[in-house]
Amino acid sequence: MNWIILILFLFLGTSAYAGLRAAPWFPTWSRDLDRFFKLADIKPGQKFYDLGCGDGKIVFAAAKTGAQAVGFEISLLPYLIAKTRSFFVKNAEIEFRDFWNADISNADIVYLFLTPKVNPKAKLRLEKELKKGARVIAYTWPIEDWPIAKEDLRPGQPPMYLYIIQ
Numbered sequence: 001m002n003w004i005i006l007i008l009f010l011f012l013g014t015s016a017y018a019g020l021r022a023a024p025w026f027p028t029w030s031r032d033l034d035r036f037f038k039l040a041d042i043k044p045g046q047k048f049y050d051l052g053c054g055d056g057k058i059v060f061a062a063a064k065t066g067a068q069a070v071g072f073e074i075s076l077l078p079y080l081i082a083k084t085r086s087f088f089v090k091n092a093e094i095e096f097r098d099f100w101n102a103d104i105s106n107a108d109i110v111y112l113f114l115t116p117k118v119n120p121k122a123k124l125r126l127e128k129e130l131k132k133g134a135r136v137i138a139y140t141w142p143i144e145d146w147p148i149a150k151e152d153l154r155p156g157q158p159p160m161y162l163y164i165i166q
């Protein structure tokens, strides 16, 4: 019984912490994967990061196209799901790590599904760290003040934006 309470506490506690650090777990819709592929334009061998990867859906999708795909997650339940799934997907790596402290300077493509509140902080970080030409995809919430390279707007579906680091 004590174990169950402890596990529940860990799941709920880390989930609340993730919500405070950046965003709660809310997965990208599977039907939006095609839109992601179009904007990401992934080439085999490219380095891909999902900042807050949830159950790893986007990481595995990127890995299956040949990218070296990495997802960071600090909420225990989605992390365990993603980590378990990663054993069956080549080129996919899931790390239990706060993405604010992770080195992403070698990224070719970064995926963000966070919140309007933390996107400005993420923007500063990405401007400082990413190389020229790196592609950033933001789902649902745009990155304010960055020129949009491409956007995918569809009625009834969350918008998706592509930015290219200048």
Ligand SMILES: C[S@@+](CC[C@H](N)C(=O)[O-])C[C@H]1O[C@@H](n2cnc3c(N)ncnc32)[C@H](O)[C@@H]1O
Pocket (backbone or CB within 6 Å): 015, 017, 018, 019, 021, 022, 023, 024, 025, 026, 027, 028, 050, 051, 052, 053, 054, 055, 056, 057, 058, 072, 073, 074, 075, 078, 097, 098, 099, 100, 112, 113, 114
């Ligand atoms: C809106 S969900 C997006 C999940 C996934 N990227 C997707 O599109 O399906 C945001 C995720 O970020 C995780 N998260 C929030 N803050 C984080 C942090 N500082 N480091 C790592 N993961 C974080 C949350 O636990 C949550 O799973």
